[in-house]
C-alpha cells in the first residue's frame with residue numbers, strides 16, 4: 498500500500514482524486530481537520546472520523562480538531578455556556594480515544610469566529626450564496642423541524658473555517674459533503690482556494706441495517722456505554738451472513754452494520770482480530786484483515802453470533818479509556 502492508498506483507505510469518496518494524490522506525494526506538515534459540534538459524549542460517528550485522523554497522523558499530517566461551539570449554538574444544541582462546557586470534555590475524550598495530544602491542535606470556534614475580519618468575510622459569502630443552496634447543504638446536518646436563518650449561516654461559517662484554519666484536507670462524514678461542495682464553489686469568490694475533501698462512510702442503523710445510525714433516533718453506541726450495554730446492543734444488531742443484504746420490501750437499501758463496525762472501527766485500530774470460539778465449534782478464528790472476516794461470514798465458517806461477540810469485545814476495548822475519562826469528569 499502506498500501513501501495514497503493508506504490516506505484513502507475506508508473513505509466513501511475524495512474530492513478530487515488528483516488533489517489527494519498531490520497531498521499524498523508530500524504529506525509532511527500538511528494539515529487535516531475535522532470539526533465537531535461539542536456534545537457531552539463521543540459516539541461512533543465521532544470515532545469513525547477520529548480513526549481517519551489517527552491514520553493521517555501516522556502519515557505525517559498535522560491534525561486540527563475544531564470544537565465548533567458557535568456552530569452547535571446555531572444548530573440549537575443549547576445555551577452558549579452549556580456548549581462551551583462540553584467542548585473541554587469532548588477534547589479529553591478524543592485524547593483518551595487515541596488522538597496524539599502532541600500532534601493535535603484543538604481549536605474552539607469562538608476563538609476567531611467573532612473577529613471583525615471573519616464576520617466581514619462571512620457576510621461576503623452570504624452575498625454569494627442563495628438561501629436554497631445553504632438550506633440544501635444543511636439537509637443532513639440541521640437539527641429541529643424548522644429551517645432557521647441560523648441554519649443558513651452555519652454552512653458558510655463551516656466553509657470559511659477551512660480558510661481560517663489553513664487546512665489542506667477537510668475530513669467529514671458523508672453527511673458533510675454538501676457543505677464541502679458549497680465551500681468548493683463559493684470560496685473562490687473571496688479569493689480563497691477550494692478545499693480538498695475526504696468523506697467517511699455512514700454506519701447503517703444497528704437494528705435494521707436501513708438508513709444511518711443516529712443518536713437522535715434508533716440505537717447508537719457511545720462512550721458512556723458499559724461493556725454490558727455494548728454487548729446487548731450488538732447482540733440485537735442486524736447481521737445476515739452477507740455484506741450485501743437484499744433491499745427491504747419497499748426497495749430501501751440495507752447494509753450489514755456489524756460488518757461495517759468491523760471494517761470502519763475495529764480493523765483500523767487492531768492489526769489482528771481474534772474471534773473466540775469453544776473447541777467443539779472449531780476453536781478460535783484469527784483475522785489479519787477485514788476482507789478475510791467478511792469472506793468467512795459469507796461462507797458460513799463464521800457464525801453471526803460469534804462475530805457479534807467479538808465485535809462487542811473490541812468495541813469495548815476502544816471505548817473503555819474514554820468511558821473512564823467520562824466517569825472522572827462526572828466525579
Ligand code: NAL
Nearest residue numbers: 531532533534565568638655658
Ligand atoms: C464541522 C462542523 C462545524 C463546523 C466546521 C467547520 C469546519 C470544518 C468542519 C466543521 C460540525 C459538523 C457536524 N457540521 O455536523 O457535526
